[in-house]
Amino acid sequence: MSSPAEKLTTGRPSEGADRSLQSVGTTLYITHGVVADVADGPTDLFGGRAVPGKPLVDLLDEAEKFGFLPGGTAASIKTALAARQSKQLLSLADGRSIMVATEFAAADDMTLHFVDVSFAVQMTLSQQRDVLTGLPNRVELLRRLNEHLASPASLPQTAVLYVDLDRFKMVNDTLGHPIGDALLKLVVERMQRLLAPKDVLARLGGDEFVILQAEGEQPHAAEVLASRIIEIVGRTYLLQGHSVQVGASVGIALAATDGKTSEELIKNADLALFKAKSAGRGTFRFFTDAMDREIQERRALEIDLRRAIIMQEMSLVYQPQFEIDGNKLVGFESLVRWSTPERGSVSPAQFIPLAEETGIIDQLGEWVLRTACKEAAGWPEPLTVSVNLSPVQFKSPKLVSIIVGALSSAGLPPSRLDLEITEGALIENTEAVLLMLNQIKAMGIKVSIDDFGTGYSSLSYLQKFPFDKIKIDQSFIRSLETNADSAAIVRAVTALGKSLGMMTIAEGVETESQLELIARDGCAQVQGYLTGRPLAADAASELISTRT
Structure with a gap:
């Protein structure tokens, strides 16, 4: 095998030279600073000017002068060679990337491989x-x-x-x-x-x-x-x-x-x-450090919530709903409750949003639906049970089949189930949600719109879907006696419900004065602490026995 010095002297590569480098670009064999031989691949950076006998420095200057190499490249290569730098990456004006790989021998003897590495550079950049x-x-x-x-x-x-x-x-x-x-x-x-x-x-x-x-x-x-x-x-x-x-x-x-x-x-x-x-x-x-503590607490709450659902540590309570005319008990709204020895009673305002954000709401919502249907099926009279559906649940294509399964498993007639949805369920993907609601309504299930008046497009939704009931949000009821705007909204919603053939129910009624005002305005049903606090399942059955 020839030594590097012999290879440079003869101007041809040895048998052990890196043929992959020689095959993709120009290779210059330099002895005493002069081109001794040239091996041209598909990439010729010198426009045919690389010929034996030409000094390397002249060749680099000419290549730059005639635009084969970008400005400043010749000086950069000369500096790298003087420092005996074995590899140097060049960027050409046409976007190509060229690697100058140099094998040094003695004095001014060397072999320069000009290799097109554009593809490798692009692959590297694509990873970055x-x-x-x-x-x-x-x-x-x-x-x-x-x-x-x-x-x-x-x-x-x-x-x-x-x-x-x-x-x-x-x-x-x-x-x-x-x-x-x-x-x-x-x-x-x-x-x-x-x-x-x-x-x-x-x-x-x-x-x-x-x-x-x-x-x-x-x-x-x-x-x-x-x-x-x-x-x-x-x-x-x-x-x-x-x-x-x-x-x-x-x-x-x-x-x-x-x-x-x-x-x-x-x-x-x-x-x-x-x-x-x-x-x-x-x-x-x-x-802030408080944010980190909050997120740790949130993760701990999520873990406890998942376990509570699996271990069936949740329970339902039922708030009675009455007809105002005649004070007749007509149904109950089911409300989920969660209490643990470590945390005590956890507010739904705390764990429901967490369940929605983490996707746990699908599992929790199905449990609530099945449990409400099962317990309502055992009531002494065939009253309606209302179940709240989260907007997140409407993203599941299985929702309708889950509802059907809950009714079938409990043996509860569809007409006794009232599903309450908020405007949030309709804001995103409205047409798909309306399709689901029409399927639900076709089975004889009642559908109510909850928290009515708190959104921006409630009226348009009343045009698109025939709700059975409009639930007037408790925020309007609380300020009914002190805020003229709230009173006007309650009157308007009640009148709207009548004109559309939809029942109206006011939630959050806590005083006799509030009850009198909504009755005067024509509201049909009432729900709130004044008429009945949420009850455990057995207490709800007792109330049914005494009030029907």
Whole structure:
């Protein structure tokens, strides 16, 4: 086998040379600083000027002069060779990436392989970049953030902002993913215009972004940037003839105080984002230690809730509903209760939203439905039982079959079941929900709209679906005696129900005066502490026996 010196002297590669390098680009064999031989592959970087006898420095200068190599490349290669640097990556003007792999011998003798590595570079970048937006992805963000955090002097100026778009899912669902993708690109353009040169914007997926704010007087700089993002991202977009509106919520974690590692900072910024969304969206929140405690408590509550459902630690109580005219008992609303030795009585206002957020509501809702039907089937008189359905339950294609199964298992006639839904169930995917409701109604099951008047589009839903009952929200009943607007709303809803042939029931009635007012306005039914507090199943049966 020839030595490297022999190979350079003869101008041809040895048998053991790396043929994969020789096959994809130009290889120059240099002896005493002059081209001794050339092996050209598919990639010729020198336009035929690489010929034996030409000094290497002249060849590089000519290649740059005639545009085969971008400006500054010749000097860069010369510097690397002088430092005996074995590998160097070059970016050409046409977008290609070229690796200069050099084998050094003695003095000015060397072999230079100019290898087209564009595909390998693109594959590497694809692992670091988001395909849709071209932004750094989570892997690249962590690398950049780790590099930044390695300098202790930069920590007081560094913040991590977690940005999530509000109402983006609705755009995707109603206008389609192509418009959703186009919207994301425009959002990115707007956010990038707000960033300083050293800041990094990354996309973690979906409509979630993270910004590494690299410098500024914190926390003021992060507050200013978050406010600008909310303002600019929230402006209207015009996409393919559609006027599109989204918003942004932002969570902020400061490197100096809120985390020692990149992952911890991102996690804490995400916790702050959760609080921002809970505060009503379109706002920002800074991370606090209390948020971390809250999330730990929330996880513990979720674990206990899952166990409670599995161990059947939940129970139902029943609040009586009366006809105002004649004070006749007509039914009960079933209400879920949860009590543990460790936690005591846990408010539904605490565990129901958690169940909805975590998906536990499907399992809990099915249990409530089956239990209510079973217990109502044992009542001494065939009164109606009302069961609340969460908007989340309507996302399950199994909902109708679950309802049918609960009735069949309990032997309860469909006409005795009244399903109460809120406007929230109709806001998203309205047509699909209405299709389900029509299937339910066709079986003879009653359907009521709960918390009526608290949403924005209640009247339109009354036009689209023939509800059996309208439930006037207790917030109006509470202020009935002191607020003229509330009194006007109650009168209007009652009149509306009559005109549409729908029963009206007022919930949350607690005083005789409230009862008198709703009766005067023509409300048909009442439910509240004045007429009856929630009762255990056996107490509800006793009440039925005494009042019917």
